[in-house]
Amino acid sequence: MSTIAAIATPPGSGGIGIVRLSGPRAKEVLARVFLSHSPDFENFRPWRLHRGRMLDRHGEELDDVLAVFMPGPRTFTGEDMAELHCHGGPFLLQAALESVLCLGARQAERGEFSRRAFRNGRMDLSQAEAVAELIGATSREAVRLGLNRLDGQLGRQTVALREELEDLRAHACLGVDFPDDEVPALAPDAFASAVEGVAASVRRLLAGKRRARLMQEGALTVLVGAANAGKSSLLNALLGRERALVTDIPGTTRDFLEERCDLEGLPVRLVDTAGLRTARDGADADPVEALGMALTRDRLGAADLLLVVLDGARLGEAGARATTCPDPVTAEILALAAHAGVPPLLVWNKCDLCAPDAPDSWPPRWGRHLPACMVSATTGAHVEELARLARRQLLEDAVPGDGALAPNARQALALERALEELEALSADIAAGQPHDCCLARLDTAAAALGEVTGLGTAAEVLDRVFEHFCIGK
Structure with missing residues (x-):
């Protein structure tokens, strides 16, 4: 078995940097690059930090360090291990690594320490x-x-x-x-x-299974709706910062914009998409906008949740009381969502301008079977309520399983x-x-x-x- 070595701390400058060794010659290599400050130092006492000087490959003092030797098999890899804790500058770390490599260790490959732990029975593959x-x-x-x-x-x-x-x-x-x-x-x-x-x-x-995917990759949440419904403003409100360009001109968003946020422990990938328009509204006038709308339709099918943004100021009270969806763009989105099996969440935006307050008008009659929320992306009203509702919808069927295992x-x-x-x-x-x-x-x-x-x-x-x-x- 060879002795492997690698820098175990992230790239860049830091207060402390660690060079890690594992293998039968770990103690020998450590002894040749370490000079103790203590006059009584004879050998490395296991599991104890020793202070001294680190020597480069020419035997010259390089840094003031701490060194520790950990005998196997009760180590991470199950083998003898050693570490040098030096100052975290890139040059010092690279010099320390070069020293141990010149003395018989070899550069570790990706995941090789964990692979040795698996091979030596210290953990199974799932661990x-x-x-x-x-x-x-x-x-x-x-x-x-x-x-x-x-x-x-x-x-x-x-x-x-x-x-x-x-x-x-x-x-x-x-x-x-x-x-x-x-x-x-x-x-x-x-x-x-x-x-x-x-x-x-x-x-x-x-x-x-689904819960694990959501936690590791982030839940893909796509904001869709008619042009000028306020999707970009809502993205900014959910993020808590100005990220997307917002204007009153329909078709401002031409491509999709993806940002990450955290909904009470749930990682979410929020995607702002190009607003959809019908041919009657001039959707065919701009070929670039048409490409953006095609991307929106493609992205819709891959989502874990759709935030279907409605322009409350345009629909008004009559749009909430209607028995069928009065907006052809929203009707198309809901049909695409049903075909793709993606759950939609209705978001009545601009409630500061028009808010259906009659008990029988919200959720809208045509969307009574869907989860719904009223917000104002401009004032921030009810945005936190929307975030909580979105989280519940995303995790509704992502049950933890036995003992929250995923x-x-x-x-x-x-x-x-x-x-x-x-x-x-x-x-x-x-x-x-x-x-x-x-x-x-x-x-x-x-x-x-x-x-x-x-x-x-x-x-x-x-x-x-x-x-x-x-x-x-």
Whole structure:
């Protein structure tokens, strides 16, 4: 095994910078680049910071540092590890790294420290992925979900389910391998019940899949509506700053503009789009605006939530009381949303100019079945209420699952393959298939569950997982 080294702190200048080593020669390399200030220093006392001078590759003093040696196997990687804590200037860090590389360490690859931890049994693959997800977390909720996986909750549950399938396979094999002995075969009803129990547990784990995607990628929330409805003003109000250009001229927004914000722990990607107009309103007059409207329609189908912005000043009280949607642009948007399966949220904007206050006019009669909110993007009235309503709509069907667990995309794919095999197995049992014909599906389902924790995972899959890690972790 080689000894690897890398800078473990972010690029740029800082108060402290860390160079990390892992491998059998970690202590030896550390001793050759460190000169203690203490006259009584003889050897590195494990897990204790020692102050001294860092030497460059020519043996010249370079910086005043702290050094620590951590013997394996109770380390992050399971190997001997060492760290140099120096001042965080780019030159000093690079010089420290060059020193340890010249003395026998090699540059670590992306995610190589975490990969060694996985290989040495210090964590399973789901925990290793949680390390990278915690580093990239953009909200408190994403941190919470990552910590649950880092703690091994998802791994332990999938391991337990896999063991249930292994036990079930052993019982099924008895009737196949010893048909003439007095060994009771697994009854079809008991077999089917056990398989369905595991399948139900897998479904509960998969229930958090969408929540994990929203927390890691951010919920795509698209503001759509007729031209001059106030979408750009509403984007600015939700962000709390002037980001989008706002004028009274229809068609000011030609392209979509994406910004990130946080809705009480939920990361959201807000997208302001070009306002839609009909041919009667002159939509065909400007080819650039037409391209922007085409982008709006494309973006609409990829959204997690649509904020359908209505120009309350233009629609007026009559527009709220109408039994059918009086605005052809809004009617088109709602039809596109229904076809794409994207939930819409009606936003009556400019309520400072016109606000339907009759009990039977809000939500509008034609949109009584939809969630709705009145706001004024100009004055900021009810914008916080809109943010809370949007958050509820985004998380409405993104249930946390067992213990707030939420598998990432790779883990969910493995769980879905396992569930597919288990459901097919249930159908085979109901059709009266013999036990020996069912064993292959049991094996495939167990193998898919093993992929969640990395058991039997191919090297190329591991490469794809760890290549997204930062160097030094």
